[in-house]
Amino acid sequence: MDLEQGGVPTVSVHTHTFARLVGSVARANGMPTVRQCFVPQPVVGKSPAELRGYIEGDDPITRRPFMQGVLDGLTAPLSDADRTGLSFERSTPRLLPPDSEDTLHRLFLDNNYTDCLPIVLPTEARVAAMLRGTRHAPDEIVGRLRPTSYREFWEFTVEKVAVNAVMAGARPEYLPVILALAASGMTARSSSTTSFATLALVNGPIRREIGMNAGIGVFGPYNHANATIGRAYGLLSQNLQGGSVPGDTYMGSLGNSYNYTAAFAENEEESPWEPYHVQRGFKPEDSTVSVFFGGWYTLAGFGPRDHWEQNFRRALAACEPFIAPMLVLDPLVARGFVARGIETKQQLIDWCARNGRLPAGEYRDNQWVQTLLKPKAVAGIAPYAANFAAADDADVPLFQPEDISIVVAGGATQPAWRMIAGAARGVNTHSIDAWR
Amino acid sequence: MSQQVIVHDPRGYPPRVTGKQLAQRLPNLSGKRLYLVDCLFDNSAAFMAQLRAWLRQHLPDLVTEIIRPRESWVDDPEMRATIAANGDAAILGVGL
Numbered sequence: 001m002d003l004e005q006g007g008v009p010t011v012s013v014h015t016h017t018f019a020r021l022v023g024s025v026a027r028a029n030g031m032p033t034v035r036q037c038f039v040p041q042p043v044v045g046k047s048p049a050e051l052r053g054y055i056e057g058d059d060p061i062t063r064r065p066f067m068q069g070v071l072d073g074l075t076a077p078l079s080d081a082d083r084t085g086l087s088f089e090r091s092t093p094r095l096l097p098p099d100s101e102d103t104l105h106r107l108f109l110d111n112n113y114t115d116c117l118p119i120v121l122p123t124e125a126r127v128a129a130m131l132r133g134t135r136h137a138p139d140e141i142v143g144r145l146r147p148t149s150y151r152e153f154w155e156f157t158v159e160k161v162a163v164n165a166v167m168a169g170a171r172p173e174y175l176p177v178i179l180a181l182a183a184s185g186m187t188a189r190s191s192s193t194t195s196f197a198t199l200a201l202v203n204g205p206i207r208r209e210i211g212m213n214a215g216i217g218v219f220g221p222y223n224h225a226n227a228t229i230g231r232a233y234g235l236l237s238q239n240l241q242g243g244s245v246p247g248d249t250y251m252g253s254l255g256n257s258y259n260y261t262a263a264f265a266e267n268e269e270e271s272p273w274e275p276y277h278v279q280r281g282f283k284p285e286d287s288t289v290s291v292f293f294g295g296w297y298t299l300a301g302f303g304p305r306d307h308w309e310q311n312f313r314r315a316l317a318a319c320e321p322f323i324a325p326m327l328v329l330d331p332l333v334a335r336g337f338v339a340r341g342i343e344t345k346q347q348l349i350d351w352c353a354r355n356g357r358l359p360a361g362e363y364r365d366n367q368w369v370q371t372l373l374k375p376k377a378v379a380g381i382a383p384y385a386a387n388f389a390a391a392d393d394a395d396v397p398l399f400q401p402e403d404i405s406i407v408v409a410g411g412a413t414q415p416a417w418r419m420i421a422g423a424a425r426g427v428n429t430h431s432i433d434a435w436r
Numbered sequence: 437m438s439q440q441v442i443v444h445d446p447r448g449y450p451p452r453v454t455g456k457q458l459a460q461r462l463p464n465l466s467g468k469r470l471y472l473v474d475c476l477f478d479n480s481a482a483f484m485a486q487l488r489a490w491l492r493q494h495l496p497d498l499v500t501e502i503i504r505p506r507e508s509w510v511d512d513p514e515m516r517a518t519i520a521a522n523g524d525a526a527i528l529g530v531g532l
Contacts, residue, residue: 003528004456004457005456005459006516007460009458009459009525010459011527013530027453029453033458043479043483044479051479055487074462074527078457083457085456085458087453087454088453090450090453092449094444099440099441100438104441113446155449239448240446367478368478371478372509374476375476375504375506
């Protein structure tokens with residue numbers, strides 16, 4: 001669309017699955033008639049001959065010959081609508097018209113305001129009570145969110161966050177955590193086809209103040225604060241960013257159960273290592289929440305035992321190379337590593353970065369390595385350039401140390417660990433105290 | 437009749453949308469320079485190669501050039517400037 005504004009006529013080609021989404025993006029950018037043509041999904045994995053067939057075939061959306069649409073898109077005269085674009089205001093009211101509880105529950109469900117589980121209706125009284133969980137003014141702007149980088153940002157206030165916190169069943173004392181998540185700028189409802197989720201890790205004194213679970217069943221449905229904070233993060237993300245609707249503002253192929261709720265606390269008391277937020281430059285007495293964009297894959301195992309290195313090498317090789325893992329270790333695992341001479345989280349992170357490897361041919365065959373990392377290789381950026389220059393059977397490193405995170409959580413009932421997709425690059429740890 | 441309740445709207449505040457006009461279209465493609473923008477998605481290079489082959493076969497006096505942004509998912513103003521300075525039109529794909 002920037003090219004069009006620069007005076008260059010364009011046609012954009014998409015796969016047909018994205019027709020509704022690209023239509024809504026064009027509309028939200030004030031250019032609803034921008035020329036878009038479609039080929040069948042998928043393009044990935046198709047041979048040159050099959051792609052030529054797409055080009056010589058019909059556009060699956062318009063049912064006209066694909067190339068006719070492309071050539072018309074560049075040469076057919078503009079209409080009045082093309083010359084003006086579309087301007088409009090979209091407003092959302094503070095309050096909805098009065099109605100019965102049953103009707104309002106139905107309305108919230110039908111309008112995609114929920115996660116399809118029952119919600120608590122955000123009445124004025126409940127929202128006012130929730131707002132007592134922070135000293136910040138209800139009309140203070142908290143931040144902006146969007147489901148992906150090519151969509152427009154929506155803005156929101158403290159009150160709007162409180163509304164979604166009520167819906168999730170959260171208590172007022174959880175609100176500073178939920179506000180910190182909302183202010184992070186990281187959505188928990190990415191529209192990506194990769195079905196991402198965003199996991200939220202809480203550190204510091206607030207974990208105990210609000211009764212979060214860092215022990216037995218830390219990822220399970222056994223703690224009110226964990227469950228409702230994670231749920232509130234999801235609900236506020238979808239409602240404050242302009243939606244998370246399949247086919248329009250959500251395109252995850254498989255979906256992700258972490259999207260229901262994925263908030264947990266580090267077991268700082270049982271960990272032999274420094275807490276995550278201290279690694280990120282905060283003081284132990286600070287309360288923080290850290291966001292990890294991922295949740296796409298989860299591997300699990302036990303240990304460390306005598307063959308832990310082989311075990312970890314296999315697990316790291318199974319992680320998707322375009323997104324590094326967050327290692328969640330039960331305290332028994334962390335202490336086991338200390339017993340084997342790994343004194344700090346950083347030592348284990350460095351070991352993982354050195355030993356997480358794949359044959360270059362296998363690495364390069366990954367769809368998202370091709371899409372996301374190959375351009376960096378072409379630009380000469382390390383280590384991607386070397387990874388793309390290596391022989392097919394040469395092992396290449398998958399992850400940089402700064403991309404790998406380690407968190408100690410769990411109830412010490414078993415030496416269990418997980419590797420969960422969880423990108424942590426950049427500023428991913430945010431103050432909760434700032435939102436008290 | 438069941439009791440009426442008032443609840444908050446849970447949605448955020450969307451930005452105002454300002455209409456933008458499309459660029460003037462070309463009267464025809466004869467002798468023009470058309471950039472084919474490979475958006476770097478997996479296999480989009482192969483698609484653009486096939487598109488270029490089709491255009492060379494059917495519109496032999498159209499000059500085509502394949503161009504790529506610096507990274508996928510990231511706007512590349514330098515690439516856009518090149519297209520605007522040297523091109524008459526562009527086809528972008530295959531992506532979202």
